[in-house]
Each structure stands twice: as C-alpha cells, then as structure tokens.
Amino acid sequence: MFKKTSILTIILLVIVVLELVVIVSFKVNSTSNLDVTAQETKYVYPYGYAVLWLGNVICVIPPNTVAQIDGKNYTTFNVTLMLLGTKGFALSVDGHTQGVKLFSKGVKPFFVVFGPTTLSVENVSYGGFNGDAFVGVNPGQLQHVLYGDGVLALLNVTSTGVWEFVTSQKPFGSPPKEVNVPVSDYGNLTPISAKSFEINGSDGGVTVDGNLIVIVQPGTLQKFPNETLSVYNLSLVYYSPYDVPLPPIYNQYPEVVFAYAVNGIITPDEKSTKPYITLILAPSSQHGYMWDYYIINGKLQYKEDPAVLVGQKDDLSVIINLTFKRPVPWVYSIPSV
Structure with a gap:
C-alpha cells in the first residue's frame, strides 16, 4: 500500500x-x-x-x-x-x-x-x-x-x-482551514478517508494529505451547471485500490485511488476555472502510470492520462499533473515487485 x-x-x-x-x-x-x-x-x-x-x-x-x-x-x-x-x-x-x-x-x-x-x-x-x-x-x-x-x-x-x-517568529501565512464535510460515493467506490478544506477561490491555497499535495491557484472558481462558487470546500478523497480493476497495461496494479470533491460532490458535471496543480510523492523505483477512472456510458472505465510530469530525488519520485479540473477519481498504478 x-x-x-x-x-x-x-x-x-x-x-x-x-x-x-x-x-x-x-x-x-x-x-x-x-x-x-x-x-x-x-x-x-x-x-x-x-x-x-x-x-x-x-x-x-x-x-x-x-x-x-x-x-x-x-x-x-x-x-x-x-x-x-x-x-x-x-x-x-x-x-x-x-x-x-x-x-x-x-x-x-x-x-x-x-x-x-x-x-x-x-x-x-x-x-x-x-x-x-x-x-x-x-x-x-x-x-x-x-x-x-x-x-x-x-x-x-x-x-x-x-x-x-x-x-520569522510569526507565520507569514496559514494553510486552508480544515472542515468536516461528508463525501458522496462515486459509482461503486466508497471513500475510506477524506480530508476537507475551506477554500477561498480568490486567494487559493495548498492542501496536503499524506503524499498528496494539491495547489489551488488564486482565481480558481468552481462551475456547476446552475451556479459558480468562489468559496467552497475541497476534499481530498481516498478509495481502496482493491475496489478498482487492474489497469489495461501488463503488470500494473492500482496503488493510489483518489478524487477531489467539491462541497462533498464528485461529478464530471462540475469543473474548476483553473486546473488543480497536483503532486504525488512515490518511491522512485516504481515506474507508474496515472489514469482517469470515471463513468463512461454508465460504466467505470480507465483512461490513461498522458499529461503527467515526473521528477526524481534520491529514492523518491514526484508525479505531477497540471490539467486536472473535474472532480472524478484518478488511479496511480505501479508494477508488481
């Protein structure tokens, strides 16, 4: 894990x-x-x-x-x-x-x-x-x-x-405020943990949960079909990797399954006006892939995300995505040892 x-x-x-x-x-x-x-x-x-x-x-x-x-x-x-x-x-x-x-x-x-x-x-x-x-x-x-x-x-x-x-002895700034927000299921995926933050879209902020870092750029609004929000709750949601099938590439296994929720909702019908800058830290020995995993024609399916940047330092890698806008699940997969 x-x-x-x-x-x-x-x-x-x-x-x-x-x-x-x-x-x-x-x-x-x-x-x-x-x-x-x-x-x-x-x-x-x-x-x-x-x-x-x-x-x-x-x-x-x-x-x-x-x-x-x-x-x-x-x-x-x-x-x-x-x-x-x-x-x-x-x-x-x-x-x-x-x-x-x-x-x-x-x-x-x-x-x-x-x-x-x-x-x-x-x-x-x-x-x-x-x-x-x-x-x-x-x-x-x-x-x-x-x-x-x-x-x-x-x-x-x-x-x-x-x-x-x-x-300085005094903080120059502060992280976004943590809040308690119930998060909905997505398809057959049930959250195993979620960390939620109150975001002022005009100011932006950095949300952190374990190895997942998500930077909300200043000026990031959330657009729903009937409204646009400048203040909202952003949740970093984890799912069990055992609840998703194997990716369509040989010898790749789900390692991290996560999503963003806006006000507790995970839906492709909502999107942000600016992408979430997303960083994941992982062992450098693991050559992994990032996948979109969302409902297509009524069924949860994989779609490889080609827009992934990779950096490395010693025994750690950082996997970066600069295009995520919609709160749908993503899967980071690695080869078996």
Whole structure:
C-alpha cells in the first residue's frame, strides 16, 4: 500500500535543518554572498518539460514554456536549479540567472518548498556570479507564497533569478482551514478517508494529505451547471485500490485511488476555472502510470492520462499533473515487485 508518511518525513528533516538558522522576527538570512552547494540541470526540448528537485525545493517548468533571452525566444534550453545551502535557491537558463523571461500559455513555472509557515522567500538582486557564489546580494521583494501543511508554493515564476529564504517568529501565512464535510460515493467506490478544506477561490491555497499535495491557484472558481462558487470546500478523497480493476497495461496494479470533491460532490458535471496543480510523492523505483477512472456510458472505465510530469530525488519520485479540473477519481498504478 502507498505510505502517507514520506512527505511528513521530508518536512520534519527540513524543519530540523531550518532550526539551525537563527530565527528572529522577520529576518533575511542574508550575507553578502550566497554559495551554490548543489545544482541540477535538465534540457528542455520543444513541447517538453523539466522537473528539478534539490533539497527541500522542487522546480517545475511546464510543457510549452518559452525562454526569452535578449529579445529572442527559445523553445529548447538548459534549465538549472541551484541550491544555496539553507539560505535559498536560484534558477538559470543557459547559464543566465538574470534577464531571462519565461512564458507559458497554461500553468506558469513554479516552485514547491517544504518548510513551515514561518518561512518565506525574497527575490533578491546581486552584483555578480563567480561560478561558485552569488556576490553582492541585496535584499529584495518579499514574494506572494501559498501555504499548506509543511508546504509552500511560489507560483507564476516569469523569469530566472535568485530567491533567499526569510524567517520569522510569526507565520507569514496559514494553510486552508480544515472542515468536516461528508463525501458522496462515486459509482461503486466508497471513500475510506477524506480530508476537507475551506477554500477561498480568490486567494487559493495548498492542501496536503499524506503524499498528496494539491495547489489551488488564486482565481480558481468552481462551475456547476446552475451556479459558480468562489468559496467552497475541497476534499481530498481516498478509495481502496482493491475496489478498482487492474489497469489495461501488463503488470500494473492500482496503488493510489483518489478524487477531489467539491462541497462533498464528485461529478464530471462540475469543473474548476483553473486546473488543480497536483503532486504525488512515490518511491522512485516504481515506474507508474496515472489514469482517469470515471463513468463512461454508465460504466467505470480507465483512461490513461498522458499529461503527467515526473521528477526524481534520491529514492523518491514526484508525479505531477497540471490539467486536472473535474472532480472524478484518478488511479496511480505501479508494477508488481
């Protein structure tokens, strides 16, 4: 069975690391230099994507992202995520951390950071980069961050740059409020657990349940046939993998079966105005598939979801979907051991 403790383990490790930093009320962990302690580079090809994961930072470059350098657009480029110890992170394209604009028609590039609500980030300026460190770093602008339980989301990243962590004794924000909402069955699927959150669609938020992270983008409304809601309850619903048949691919077995419910209802007749940004953490040794699993012609059927992005760090993988809009069940399958 899929273990719901992996993300909690990561969060605890990150918090321990962050406790090594002296925390005062609203303090930038600043020095004149920011040393690069690790970096990862991936090649983005036309219509391709990149998922980079170092330490407590995940960077996602969605498909069809265009990089503009010196006024010229590129659909192929190298993207690099740099970890600056416990002090921050940086993003570069073809060696440029300044002056590169990033364009995407759908979801924009974004970062997910594992950390507490007393952590935020500033986009800082610097005097130069010597290959090992950013020198002459100056405090910058505090960024708008969405918070979940142990997770931060920095959305709509439109350029390369350097981000420095900011810590405070008081929280910069708070996760969405948890609420109790009864969730309906779907076909023959009965929920075995559900975690519900009150969402203000104008503000968005990050919902977390075990290894499942769902980012609700600001401006996400819920459209029902007869009404559109800006404030609603979003439930992360789990079903037993034993209640669904085997996927139509050899040696694949259901591992996670989940759905979103809006105000307790799971129906393809409702959809959000923006997609839910969905991340699942899983063991990296498992080559899995993501499936839609919903009622077609009166029968629950599988439909493979091709729009899945995959990243990897050590013994963990992150599976990402940027297109989910309708609250129907999904199945994540893995091969048998």
